[in-house]
Amino acid sequence: MSEADAARRAEIAANLETVRARIAGACAAAGRSAAEVNLVAVTKFRPASDALHLFALGQRLFGENRDQEAAAKSAEVAAVLSAVPRDQWPEWHFIGQLQTNKAKSVVSYADAVESVDRVELVAALAKAAERSGRRPRCFVQVNLDPRAVRESGGRGGAHPDEILQVADAVADSGALRLEGLMAVAPLDAPPEPAFERLAALAAKLRGVHPDAVSLSAGMSGDLEAAVAVGATHVRIGSALLGGRPPLR
Template sequence: MTPQERTAELAEGLAAVRARIAAACAAAGRDENEITLIAVTKTFPASDVRLLAGLGLTEVAENRDQEARPKAAECADLPLTWHFVGRLQTNKARAVAGYADVVHSVDRSRLVSALSESAVRAGRTLRCLVQVSLEEDAAGGPAGRGGAAPDAVPGLADEIAGAAGLRLGGVMAVAPLGADPLPAFTRLAGLAGEIRRNHPDARIVSAGMSGDLEQAIACGATHLRVGTALLGGRRAIVR
C-alpha cells in the first residue's frame, strides 16, 4: 500500500470515528470539544503515526514499552502527546517516564513511587490516571487487565497528587469483557466525581474504545482510546 493509499484509509477511519463521536455527543447533550480522541497505534508502524499527525490527530497511545519507546523516538520531531495505556511493571517505569506524557494505568502504590522517582530523575512531569478495575472481582479479570479495586481508588489518587514529578489527571478503566458497558462506565463516572471533590483539576475520564465509545460518552468520558476503528485490524509492524 502506498503512503497516499494509507493516508486515504486512515482519513476514512478518522472521519467515521469523528462522526460516531458527534452523534454520541448529540445524543448525550454534550459538546464534542469535551472529547479527546487518542489513537492506539500498537502493532502499527511509526509511519502511521506520522500520517495521523498529518490528519490532525496528535494524541497517540501505546501499551508496551518495547514498542512505544522506539516509536516515540522515531517520531520525536512531531508535536505529539504520548499516552501509555498498558499494564506497567515497576521496572519499566524509568523507561516510560522518558517519553510518556500521560500514564493511564497507575493501579498500585509501588508504581506511584517508581514513576515519581523516574519523573524527578528525568526532569519531567507525568500526568497519571488511576486505573480502576470494573470487573466483578476487582482483580483485573482473566485477561489481567489490571486496575485498582474501587475502594482503593481515592487513596491512590491522593498518593499521585502528593508525589513529586506526578500530576493527578483522573481515572481510566476498561469495560468488562462480554458485558453491557453502561453499568461499569456509570460506576467509573461516580468514582471520577468522588475524586474531583478533593482534586478539582483531575477531570480526565479515560473510557471507551472502538466497540463502546458511545456508551462511554453517555457516561461522561473525556478521553477515548481507539485503535481498530481508526487504523483497521491489527498487523505486524513493517517499517
C-alpha cells in the same frame, strides 16, 4: 509519497472522519460539545508510519501499551518530526499495564500514564520523574471487572476501594500530576452499567481532588456509552487502523 503510502493515508483519513463523526454524534446525544472529548489514537501493533499519517491528518494524541514498542515508535516519530516545533509534537499516552521496572523508560517519552493502579507504581514513576525533570500526568486505572485478576492476565486496575489511596499518592508525590480516572469496560458484558459505576467513582474522586477532571473510557466498540457518562478521552485503535498485524 509512494502509491501504497497514499492509499494507506486515504484509508486512515476515511476512518478518522468516521470516528470523529461518531464522537460528535455521541456528544450531541449526551448534550455535550464534541470539543470536550479527546481522541487518543491507539497505535499499538502498528508501524510509526501510521502514526505519522494520523499526525499529518491533524491527530495529536497517541496511545501505546507496550513499553519497548512505544519507546521505539515515539523516537522514530520524533526523528521524522525534528524540524517541527517541539510544542507541536504528538502527545504520547501509555495505556498498558506497567511494571515498576519500566517506569524510568515510560517517563522518558510518555506525557501521560493512564494505567496507574497501585501505590508502588506511583513511587516508581515519581522517582523516575524527579530524575528526568519531566512531570507526566497520571490517570488512576480502575478495575471495573471483579472477575479480572491481574496475576492471571487481567486488564489491571485498582480496586474501587483503593482509588483514593492511589490518587492521594499521585497528588502528594510532587513529581506527578493527577489527571483523573481511566477504565476498560469488562469483556462479554454491556458497557453501560460499568461506565455508570465509573462515572460515580469519578465524581467521588473530584470531591477530594477537584482538579482531577479527566475520565478516559471507551474504545472502538463502546465509545458512545463512555461519552454518555462524561468521558473526556476515548482510546480508539481498530476503528482507526484496523486489526493487529505485526509491525513491519
